[in-house]
């Protein structure tokens with residue numbers, strides 16, 4: 001890429017509303033590059049592997065106002081580490097994991113910000129609740145008082161065209177509204193985590209509050 005990271009950040013910032021939270025997905029990106037994104041104003045970083053994140057987080061300990069977002073598939077045996085290392089977990093994708101996180105959060109005395117990952121369309125390559133499954137699990141999720149449920153996360157299946165992609169994002173926004181209108185005491189639906197480098201403009205159009213951008217900021221991953 002010919003432009004600098006701060007130029008790319010400025011360009012993306014100017015193309016999305018200032019209310020949309022820009023999460024820089026720094027998986028595979030070395031700590032010193034994360035440091036330059038920080039210097040350019042980024043405070044939210046997304047990682048998808050606990051182990052890889054841990055070593056970079058140790059190197060970047062001095063940047064104490066970073067918010068770390070876990071966005072990868074979370075295995076239950078890594079749940080405790082995820083809670084120790086991340087303030088947000090976007091990829092809570094089943095009830096057992098949510099329950100485990102709630103128990104561990106209580107033990108650790110933390111109250112993580114959580115997004116529930118949904119699959120609007122069938123997608124064997126991804127985990128997440130289907131819409132009917134999620135609606136059925138809400139009464140249980142509402143009991144998890146140590147979790148701050150913030151909203152929904154989705155990743156459209158690969159290979160959709162723009163209109164289909166936009167439909168997925170709109171359906172996710174609509175689902176969040178449906179859940180919000182049910183007035184659960186411990187489930188907030190103020191956030192949507194959707195939009196990656198190739199489709200974030202569509203996600204913004206559908207009203208997302210957070211975009212997760214990797215390639216467009218840091219270049220192609222190895």
Ligand SMILES: *Cc1c(COP(=O)(O)O)cnc(C)c1O
Nearest residue numbers: 025071196197198212213214215
């Ligand atoms: C890697 C990843 C991203 C960033 O993808 P880009 O296409 O590089 O922007 C966003 N969300 C999740 C869940 C990811 O795994």
